[in-house]
Amino acid sequence: MNIIVCIKQVPDTTDVKINPETNTLIRDGVKSIVNPFDANALEAALQLKEAAGAKVTAVTMGPPQAMDILREAVAMGADDAVLVSDRAFAGADTLATAYTLAMAIRKIGDYDLIIGGKQAIDGDTAQVGPGIAEQLGIPQITYARRMEMDDDMLLVERMLEDGYEVMKTALPALVTVVKQINEPRYPSLRGLLAAKKKEIPVWNAMDIGADEKRIGLTGSPTKVVRIFTPQRNTRAVMLEGEPEKTVETLAEVITKLSV
Amino acid sequence: MNALIGGVVRVNFNLSEEQQMIMEMVREYADGVLKPKAREVDERGEMPWDNIRQMAEMDLMGIPIPESYGGAGLDFTTWAMVGEEVSRACTTTGAVFGADMLCLYPIYFFGTEEQKKKYLVPLAKGEVVGAFGLTEPNAGSDAGNVKTKAEDAGDHYILNGSKVFITNAGDAQVYVVIANMDVNKGARGLTAFIVEKGMPGFEIGKNEKKMAYNSLPNRELIFTDCKVPKENLLGKEKRGFRVAMETLGVGRIGMGIGAVGLAQAAFDEALAYSKVRVQFGKPISTFELVQAMLADMATEIEAARLLVLRAAFMKDQGVPYEKEAAMAKLFASEVAMRTTTKAVQIHGGYGYTKEYTVERLMREAKLFEIVEGTSEIQRLVIANHLLR
Ligand SMILES: Cc1cc2nc3c(=O)[nH]c(=O)nc-3n(C[C@H](O)[C@H](O)[C@H](O)COP(=O)(O)OP(=O)(O)OC[C@H]3O[C@@H](n4cnc5c(N)ncnc54)[C@H](O)[C@@H]3O)c2cc1C
Ligand SMILES: Cc1cc2nc3c(=O)[nH]c(=O)nc-3n(C[C@H](O)[C@H](O)[C@H](O)COP(=O)(O)OP(=O)(O)OC[C@H]3O[C@@H](n4cnc5c(N)ncnc54)[C@H](O)[C@@H]3O)c2cc1C
Numbered sequence: 001m002n003i004i005v006c007i008k009q010v011p012d013t014t015d016v017k018i019n020p021e022t023n024t025l026i027r028d029g030v031k032s033i034v035n036p037f038d039a040n041a042l043e044a045a046l047q048l049k050e051a052a053g054a055k056v057t058a059v060t061m062g063p064p065q066a067m068d069i070l071r072e073a074v075a076m077g078a079d080d081a082v083l084v085s086d087r088a089f090a091g092a093d094t095l096a097t098a099y100t101l102a103m104a105i106r107k108i109g110d111y112d113l114i115i116g117g118k119q120a121i122d123g124d125t126a127q128v129g130p131g132i133a134e135q136l137g138i139p140q141i142t143y144a145r146r147m148e149m150d151d152d153m154l155l156v157e158r159m160l161e162d163g164y165e166v167m168k169t170a171l172p173a174l175v176t177v178v179k180q181i182n183e184p185r186y187p188s189l190r191g192l193l194a195a196k197k198k199e200i201p202v203w204n205a206m207d208i209g210a211d212e213k214r215i216g217l218t219g220s221p222t223k224v225v226r227i228f229t230p231q232r233n234t235r236a237v238m239l240e241g242e243p244e245k246t247v248e249t250l251a252e253v254i255t256k257l258s259v
Numbered sequence: 260m261n262a263l264i265g266g267v268v269r270v271n272f273n274l275s276e277e278q279q280m281i282m283e284m285v286r287e288y289a290d291g292v293l294k295p296k297a298r299e300v301d302e303r304g305e306m307p308w309d310n311i312r313q314m315a316e317m318d319l320m321g322i323p324i325p326e327s328y329g330g331a332g333l334d335f336t337t338w339a340m341v342g343e344e345v346s347r348a349c350t351t352t353g354a355v356f357g358a359d360m361l362c363l364y365p366i367y368f369f370g371t372e373e374q375k376k377k378y379l380v381p382l383a384k385g386e387v388v389g390a391f392g393l394t395e396p397n398a399g400s401d402a403g404n405v406k407t408k409a410e411d412a413g414d415h416y417i418l419n420g421s422k423v424f425i426t427n428a429g430d431a432q433v434y435v436v437i438a439n440m441d442v443n444k445g446a447r448g449l450t451a452f453i454v455e456k457g458m459p460g461f462e463i464g465k466n467e468k469k470m471a472y473n474s475l476p477n478r479e480l481i482f483t484d485c486k487v488p489k490e491n492l493l494g495k496e497k498r499g500f501r502v503a504m505e506t507l508g509v510g511r512i513g514m515g516i517g518a519v520g521l522a523q524a525a526f527d528e529a530l531a532y533s534k535v536r537v538q539f540g541k542p543i544s545t546f547e548l549v550q551a552m553l554a555d556m557a558t559e560i561e562a563a564r565l566l567v568l569r570a571a572f573m574k575d576q577g578v579p580y581e582k583e584a585a586m587a588k589l590f591a592s593e594v595a596m597r598t599t600t601k602a603v604q605i606h607g608g609y610g611y612t613k614e615y616t617v618e619r620l621m622r623e624a625k626l627f628e629i630v631e632g633t634s635e636i637q638r639l640v641i642a643n644h645l646l647r
Contacts, residue, residue, distance in 0.1 A: 075284075186288050189318035189331040192280050 037117025098131025315385020346520025362389025460485030
């Protein structure tokens with residue numbers, strides 16, 4: 001079985017400070033980490049590998065320094081890694097990101113399962129996983145909290161707010177995972193040393209045969225106008241007294257607010 | 260640190276790129292996993308197998324053992340640096356980690372190819388844990404007085420006698436045991452054996468109740484006509500004193516670095532506390548007498564760390580390091596005692612309560628001045644070298 005894990009490099013939010021004037025993240029000097037949900041995705045892949053045997057390939061789209069998280073993935077146990085990197089990818093929204101990753105995954109080829117995180121802790125959209133599945137035309141199951149092979153089908157427990165769904169899919173398929181699925185392992189010494197020596201290819205737009213109109217800023221229909229923390233203007237009014245009285249007052253308040 | 264020129268150590272304090280990566284990972288693990296549950300580990304009263312299993316998965320249990328025998332193929336300097344982090348975050352796990360090497364190392368150094376395949380590989384992979392049994396009720400500092408008797412019975416040896424205080428005993432699967440084949444000859448009769456848990460005639464006795472290290476196993480080993488196969492002789496007959504001394508050399512590095520980690524933990528607690536504890540309207544860290552304590556603690560810890568790492572480095576270079584290891588162990592353990600005492604002092608009355616970690620660290624520090632050669636014995640060893 002061939003498993004591809006999509007991992008993203010994100011700023012360590014425990015380190016992040018917000019610039020109060022611009023309301024944007026201060027990224028300078030902030031440590032970069034593997035998006036935590038993607039570490040769960042990788043762990044899930046490694047557990048499937050240990051249970052049933054598989055080749056695990058980690059892929060990321062990002063700047064050259066994103067190589068760090070690929071080495072970390074190899075140190076944890078990924079067999080291979082690919083960095084998808086090109087200046088032309090800059091400014092990609094979720095659509096362009098999904099397209100780019102899908103093209104890279106096509107180039108890796110011969111995949112049975114693609115695993116990603118539920119969402120990235122910086123972008124937070126949770127769109128890239130499903131986007132990749134759409135681009136590739138394969139089934140997707142999001143929010144997986146358990147996953148195992150059942151003959152040649154994949155059995156997945158999908159987390160819902162008030163319970164879970166059990167789903168079964170044929171492969172190839174794409175799954176995104178929640179943190180409840182597992183506890184990511186620490187890399188091993190041997191893994192670390194192997195990762196240091198590992199040749200990790202870097203693919204640019206041409207290598208993956210990407211259509212230049214569909215990548216980066218050009219390929220991104222979404223434009224960010226402004227990012228801000230919404231103001232909270234809630235006021236609470238406590239109604240006290242006998243229930244009959246308070247119900248009356250409440251009715252009046254609601255009428256006045258014309259909800 | 261690398262390169263020896265004309266017997267003088269030319270010092271290079273830079274970590275290699277590999278060591279940097281390893282230490283980053285180990286620090287993250289120590290702070291993220293070991294430290295948060297250190298108190299619970301101390302209270303549970305049993306070996307922290309969860310930590311040991313995890314460390315085995317990270318290849319941390321056989322760092323200086325070659326990869327062909329299941330280890331990570333690194334050196335004793337790296338092993339020591341990792342040991343400091345483990346001990347700093349969880350002293351109990353650090354002690355298990357250190358004592359384990361007292362079993363791995365002699366098998367690696369003196370073992371036959373078959374012994375290494377059979378015992379060293381699972382030990383270095385961390386699948387099982389090891390122990391080293393030298394001390395007896397009447398043979399502590401006077402190791403030559405070991406009375407556990409080993410007799411040649413043709414196709415096997417017969418062991419009779421007992422050991423006390425043995426770290427990891429009971430939980431360990433493999434034991435390097437020092438017995439005596441000629442009690443009249445004292446140290447010149449000592450012989451080392453590899454004994455496996457469950458061998459007929461080998462029993463584990465009571466667990467000591469100690470001043471500290473409540474969850475560290477320290478049990479008796481009891482041999483009653485214990486049959487040990489011929490092929491489990493470690494090294495040569497009546498050459499066990501050398502096995503013991505060679506092992507204690509590495510043990511001193513392990514103990515020394517364990518003490519450094521413990522002292523560092525106490526210092527970190529004291530420094531943080533001094534900044535938040537307010538008296539006379541100011542944080543106590545603004546008082547010069549408190550600052551002096553902090554400065555002394557930090558300086559001594561740094562000196563102890565350098566002494567231990569130098570001894571480890573000399574071991575890696577294959578030059579004699581016995582005196583340096585004794586100095587490192589002596590100094591580091593006394594630094595741990597002084598540092599923890601000051602850390603309690605800086606905490607005032609709160610430092611004397613169980614609420615604060617420094618109380619436990621101070622009790623734990625005392626062990627280092629006793630175990631694997633008391634401070635007095637270390638001074639004797641050092642003086643012997645000086646007066647040669
Ligand atoms: C409206 C909008 C506009 C944006 N505009 C810009 C812009 O102009 N310039 C800019 O630089 N960024 C921009 N971004 C950010 C960028 O689009 C996203 O970071 C990126 O598309 C990934 O989306 P996400 O972070 O929400 O990931 P999610 O969709 O939350 O991530 C889900 C999963 O997809 C996978 N994944 C996501 N990204 C990657 C990746 N790069 N490599 C590998 N796997 C990945 C991971 O498995 C991850 O767990 C914009 C984001 C939004 C929401
Ligand atoms: C928690 C713990 C773990 C241990 N783990 C192990 C283990 O894994 N394996 C193992 O084999 N042993 C182990 N030991 C035993 C330990 O190594 C001994 O306790 C130590 O060597 C001291 O021996 P002793 O207790 O018999 O003290 P003694 O030798 O009786 O010493 C008593 C006092 O006399 C002093 N003294 C003795 N001889 C001299 C001298 N010639 N000159 C000056 N002063 C002297 C000592 O310094 C000490 O102050 C452990 C002990 C403890 C407490």
